[in-house]
Every structure is written in structure tokens, then in C-alpha cells.
């Protein structure tokens with residue numbers, strides 16, 4: 001590991017004033033420290049934000065919830081309000097990593113964890129994300145864990161977070177504090193930038209900006225929520241494909257649908273067209289198949305990850321069958337109760 005300065009921030013303005021070029025905030029450290037040991041990330045300064053008061057709370061907010069950036073993944077998954085009103089989030093969190101890591105990992109750190117593309121993790125390999133204009137060793141390489149949507153010629157890395165997929169389906173917003181002291185909130189699709197020709201730019205965050213919270217909108221009391229993750233091992237493995245779904249029925253018709261996908265996108269993936277074509281329709285295998293066609297229309301695959309097309313299609317159909325009552329509900333699906 002390269003030498004670096006360690007600074008501890010005691011307040012948000014303190015953190016912002018300490019942050020400059022070459023600085024990284026550290027929260028749980030479960031991703032940053034691994035990357036520093038591999039010299040994939042080499043910050044000159046690491047600013048510890050764990051001492052800042054008030055960032056570890058989950059509070060009611062405008063009918064929904066405000067989740068402080070330092071709320072640990074384990075605490076968020078176990079929170080009674082989350083389990084009752086946003087079970088999709090609780091399930092996505094519990095599908096990620098291990099209990100030890102979830103005890104340490106934070107909400108903000110989980111959102112900003114880096115891709116698990118094996119070429120990004122290996123400094124001996126060319127990677128445009130790690131080293132702009134170096135090239136992409138993933139071309140013609142092992143692509144099993146790589147994205148098939150939102151990729152570019154410069155980068156095929158997938159976003160690894162399970163939590164962010166559920167948050168995308170929930171239409172969560174991220175609260176950001178700027179170095180000028182101003183706060184803004186952005187939707188997840190705005191937070192995460194697609195790679196294009198600049199895969200090293202992953203988010204809309206400016207240097208020194210800090211995520212302070214995630215805001216969940218008011219829950220949908222009548223929606224069925226589910227999270228399904230398909231992976232190589234039953235635990236401790238990143239998603240090959242995952243689906244988060246909130247589906248509300250009106251009699252025999254789908255009233256609202258919000259789907260998001262993990263393992264396949266350069267960012268947690270959602271497609272407004274897919275949701276819209278499901279709404280107002282009676283559930284059927286044929287409808288779900290058409291939705292999968294639309295979702296995957298722009299997918300770019302190679303021999304190593306072409307299986308993700310069929311896997312995504314089957315996951316979408318299975319989740320929608322369950323959520324619309326076409327098949328008996330099984331583990332992974334909950335009815336929402338209103339927040340009290």
C-alpha cells in the first residue's frame with residue numbers, strides 16, 4: 001500500500017474543507033481499503049467520516065424515509081420501518097456480501113463501491129476506468145460478470161451493488177453536500193454516469209462532494225415487492241442477474257410496475273419503457289416476454305456473457321409471475337404495510 005495521510009473529520013463542513021484533489025472519504029472501508037492494498041486506488045489523503053454526528057440515523061421524511069449515509073447495511077436491512085414498508089430493500093441488502101461486511105459497510109459506501117470487473121482490479125491489465133486511455137483488457141477476455149446494457153467501447157464493467165438496484169426500483173434520491181455548503185438531491189440515474197468515452201467518471205459527484213443521505217419516497221402500501229438474485233454461489237457472490245420489483249395490481253390488471261436490474265447494467269438498470277408497457281395490462285407470459293425483449297433490445301454481449309439475455313428474461317418473467325399472482329408467492333416476495 002502506498003503511504004497516505006489519514007484525517008478524521010468531526011463535522012460535515014470539516015470533511016468538505018479537508019477534501020481536495022487526491023482525497024477519498026472512508027466510511028466502512030470494505031471496498032476502499034481493498035482497492036488501496038491492490039494499488040488500484042491510491043489516494044494521497046483519506047478522510048474518515050465515521051465521527052460525524054447524525055449521519056447514522058433512519059428518520060421519517062416527507063411520508064418516506066431518510067437514511068443517513070453512515071447507516072450500516074446490516075442496520076438498514078434490519079430496521080423495522082424498512083422491513084415493513086420497503087422489504088425489497090431489506091432483501092437486496094441481505095442478498096449482498098456477508099454479515100461481517102454488512103456490519104461495517106455503509107449506505108453511501110455501498111452506493112459508491114467500485115465495479116468488480118476483474119480487469120479493473122488487476123493493475124497489470126489495461127483498464128480505461130483505472131487508467132484513462134489505457135485500453136480495455138476485458139475485450140476478448142473473461143466477461144461472465146460484465147455488463148450487457150449501458151456499456152461502451154471503452155468499458156463493459158457492471159455496477160455491483162444489490163442495495164442500489166432496490167433503491168432504483170424504489171425511485172430513491174441521493175442527498176449530496178457540496179464544498180460550498182449547498183445541498184442538492186439527485187435521482188440514481190443522475191448520480192451514476194454511463195461510461196461512454198470516459199469510464200473513469202462514474203458519478204456526478206464533484207471532488208469533495210459528500211453523500212449525506214438517501215431519501216426513499218412514501219411507500220406504496222398495496223404493492224408487492226420482491227428481490228431475486230441469481231449468482232454463482234448461494235452467498236458471498238455478486239449478481240449475475242438480479243431483479244427488484246414493486247408491482248401493484250388493480251383487480252386483474254397491473255396498475256403500476258417498477259422494475260430494476262442488477263448484474264447486467266453499467267449502472268443499476270431501469271427502463272421506463274418496460275415499466276410503462278406492463279402498466280394497464282393483464283399479466284401474461286406473452287406480455288412479460290415482450291417486456292424482456294424491450295429491456296434487452298440494446299444489449300451487447302459476447303460468448304462469455306450472452307447467457308445473461310436468457311437469464312434476465314427468465315428472471316423478469318419469474319418475478320412478474322409471482323408479483324402478479326400468476327404463481328404462488330414464494331420466499332422473496334412480501335406485501336407492503338404502510339409506515340406507522
Ligand SMILES: Cc1cc2nc3c(=O)[nH]c(=O)nc-3n(C[C@H](O)[C@H](O)[C@H](O)COP(=O)(O)OP(=O)(O)OC[C@H]3O[C@@H](n4cnc5c(N)ncnc54)[C@H](O)[C@@H]3O)c2cc1C
Pocket residue numbers: 024025026027028029030031032033049069073095096097098101104105106107108109110111112113114160161162163209210211212236237238239
Ligand atoms: C467479499 C465481498 C463480497 C461482497 N459482496 C457484495 C454483494 O454481493 N453485493 C453488494 O452489493 N456488495 C457486495 N460487496 C461490497 C460491499 O457491499 C461494499 O464494499 C460496501 O457496501 C462499501 O461500503 P463501505 O462503507 O465499506 O465503503 P468504503 O469502502 O468506505 O467506500 C467506498 C467508496 O465510497 C466513497 N464514499 C463512502 N462514503 C461516502 C460518502 N458519504 N460520500 C462520498 N463518498 C463516499 C469512498 O471514498 C470510496 O470511494 C462485497 C464486498 C466484499 C469485500
